[in-house]
Amino acid sequence: MNQYDSIVVGAGHNGLVCSNYLAKRGKRVLLLEAGERCGGLASTYEFHPGFKTSVAQYATHLPKRIINDLKLRDFGYASHKLDLEALSPEGDSVSLRSGSLFGASADDMAAYQDYDRLLDKFAQMFQPFWQKTVPPIGNNSLSEMLAFAELGLKIRLMGREDMQEFFRVIALPMYDLLDEYVSSPLVKSLLSWDALIGTKQAPRSPNNSVLHLLYRMQGDSEICVNIQNLVEALTQSAEANGVEIRTAAPVESIQISQESEALAATGVVLESGEAISAGQVISSADPKTTFLSLVGSEWLEIEFTNRIQRIRDRGMVSKLHLALDGLPAFNGLDSPDRRLLLAPDVETIECAFDNAKYGELPEQPVLEVTTPSLSSSDLAPEGKHVMSINVMYTPYALKEGWNVSAREALQESVVKTLETYAPAIRSQILGSELLTPADLESRFHVSGGHWHHGDFALDQLIMMRPTHGAAQYKTPIDGLLLCGAGTHPGGDLTGLPGFNAAREALS
Ligand SMILES: Cc1cc2nc3c(=O)[nH]c(=O)nc-3n(C[C@H](O)[C@H](O)[C@H](O)COP(=O)(O)OP(=O)(O)OC[C@H]3O[C@@H](n4cnc5c(N)ncnc54)[C@H](O)[C@@H]3O)c2cc1C
Incomplete structure (x- = not known):
């Protein structure tokens, strides 16, 4: 037995x-x-004496169904809002808060309403599909055919205009989609981020960045x-x-x-x-x-x-964890208690991707920064903080190999970029941990560190x-x-x- x-x-x-x-x-x-x-990848561990963190930092679309079925709240699970804010080095910022755009021009804010309404409709349509087993192609049973029929029906029920728009935008590069709606470089950068993070795509890549965005916009979710x-x-x-x-x-x-x-x-x-x-x-x-x-x-x-x-399955995201002596002051920001995007425009994102495509480090890295010790005080000693930085577009197979000088060069360029937004940050660094895709592979048993x-x-x-x-x-x-x-x-x-x-x- x-x-x-x-x-x-x-x-x-x-x-x-x-x-x-x-x-x-x-x-x-x-x-x-x-x-x-x-x-x-979501396990919490000590990376510097007294400082803890996890590689994955936030859960933006954990379905309520799982939270309820597994009674996670009875075991201490709690969720909070987590806004996404794009900063410019000069201290300007635009943000997405509870589904609205803030800090942009009146035209961009109005256009965003239309953009969000459309994408939200598409995201709602896909939402049940992520929670289904999708049948194989060909030789399907009646029940399997019904799974395809359900999606087809949902697309059909959107009405002709939305249906046409759905088929037009679904494979559009984010760059082109955003160009149709908004004009500010920082707003474009902000709105492209969730279509790109974790993927091997840049704003101008055709294929499926819009689908990735819809995946991350799943309706029935809350942020942990x-x-x-x-x-x-x-x-x-x-x-x-x-x-x-x-x-x-x-x-x-x-x-x-x-x-x-x-x-x-x-x-x-x-x-x-x-x-x-x-x-x-x-x-x-x-x-x-x-x-x-x-x-x-x-x-x-x-x-x-x-x-x-x-x-x-070759990953492109590296992680830099910083143990900080105190809370860093970002230009123009009261508190770094959000997801901060340090990418002034989509061209910077595209160029970083181009470097990575050819096995090189990004000349100007694009960063997503969170400060997890603000929501979990036990991650750092009192008064100290942990900063967790996703460094996008760092190739798994770096041309020169992930030797000591490549690692130092990446870390230095990340800290230099951070300094343009938070000038005193270098002096606050007490310790650090850099995890390249190759490190993620060996440390977390994930092929390619993807x-x-x-x-x-x-x-x-x-x-x-x-x-x-x-x-x-x-x-x-x-x-x-x-x-x-x-x-x-x-x-x-x-x-x-x-x-x-x-x-x-x-x-
Ligand atoms: C840098 C980075 C940052 C990320 N940040 C976020 C984020 O902020 N938000 C988000 O939603 N997602 C994030 N992700 C993605 C997310 O972490 C993963 O998609 C998710 O954790 C995958 O979960 P999993 O349980 O499928 O796999 P994993 O978390 O990879 O777990 C698989 C487990 O299997 C174990 N295992 C493997 N082989 C064996 C074996 N032979 N024997 C026993 N055990 C084994 C591993 O040790 C591991 O514990 C991030 C990913 C990366 C790389």
């Missing part, structure tokens, strides 16, 4: 969500995490800015529902058995050599790690292996995420499922891959 009904590999937030739903339905679940603590509190609530809720969690328990391999033609997952072997059996293994590790390292290509069809190998465990790009989305044959959470191996950010609908702290995968595991 199996020791467990299900083993979930990886206690990132998706592994926590998935295992929790299974345990709620009475399954015996073991959750195995390679790292010393739960949370994956205390990530330690989110992970603790998810962990406690999972334990309360009976999930057995083991940290510092890296899985070395997923065990496969073969009876005639059929392959089945039967359990795992840990790096310690311990073997544990289960009726199902559900992996929140990224698809390459799951199939190529934990399963092994000897169990997979060559064509399937090729598709997994082809997944584009924000989404694989590019958020049309050929790797929806019924092709991570690739066909594994896009409905089930895989070519019976009893082996995926539940991490590399599956539909993608990364960010949404819990949706874990939620959807649990439904499939129970089906």
Whole structure:
């Protein structure tokens, strides 16, 4: 008899969500995490004596359904507003607060109303789709066809004009879309940000930046800015529902058995050599790690292996954590208690992307800055602060390699950029930690160190995420499922891959 009904590999937030739903339905679940603590990219750890932080800093679209189903509020979960504000070095700023644009010209503010109304309509239309298993293409059952029909109907119900507009803008570069509505460089920069962050796209890239924006605009959501509190609530809720969690328990391999033609997952072997059996293994590790390292290509069809190998998963976001002696003063800002965007115009963003495309460091980095110690005072000693900086467009495969001088050059250019907005900041730095995509890969066991465990790009989305044959959470191996950010609908702290995968595991 199996020791467990299900083993979930990886206690990132998706592994926590998935295992929790299974345990709620009475399954015996073991959750195995390679790292010393739960949370994956959202885990909180000490990066400088007395200073703590997590790589992921905010959850902008965690569905209320997951919060309610898992009773996260009973375990201390709380949400707050988190505005996005774009700054100019001179101290001008424009911001998005509760769905309205502030600080812009009257024309831009009026145009924003139309822009937001349109995109919000599209985002609402897509919203249920992110919480569904998207059927494969071809040979569908009636119920599977209905999933496509539902989306088609929603598009149709928008009316002819909106429908035409939907098909026109969905693949438009953000640059062109914004050009139709607003004129201020800073406003364009502000409005483009959520379409780009974490992706391998710049404002002028065609393809799917608008779709990424709609993904991040999912309606039924609230913002969590205390990530330690989110992970603790998810962990406690999972334990309360009976999930057995083991940290510092890296899985070395997923065990496969073969009876005639059929392959089945039967359990795992840990790096310690311990073997544990289960009726199902559900992996929140990224698809390459799951199939190529934990399963092994000897169990997979060559064509399937090729598709997994082809997944584009080289990250472009680095993280700089700063331990600060006090709260930095930004030009023209009362408090840095928001997401601050340091990118004066979309051309600067585009140029940084161009550098990265050719394996170079950005000449002028574009930064998203948060100060998590403002919402979680226990992250830093009293009076001190933690600053967390997303440095966009830093290539995983830097041409010169991520040697000491490249790391120093990146950190120096980030601090120099910060100084133009917060002149005294350099003197406040007590310690720092720089995590390049290559560091994120090795420290957090994420292939390519990618924000989404694989590019958020049309050929790797929806019924092709991570690739066909594994896009409905089930895989070519019976009893082996995926539940991490590399599956539909993608990364960010949404819990949706874990939620959807649990439904499939129970089906
Ligand atoms: C620099 C950066 C900043 C980000 N900031 C934000 C943000 O502010 N907001 C946001 O919404 N999103 C953010 N993201 C994206 C977000 O962090 C991820 O999309 C999300 O954390 C993915 O969650 P997950 O549970 O699927 O995977 P992960 O968090 O990667 O968890 C997977 C877990 O599996 C474990 N694992 C892997 N292999 C094994 C093994 N062999 N045995 C046992 N365990 C294993 C890993 O240790 C890890 O704990 C950011 C990403 C990056 C890179």
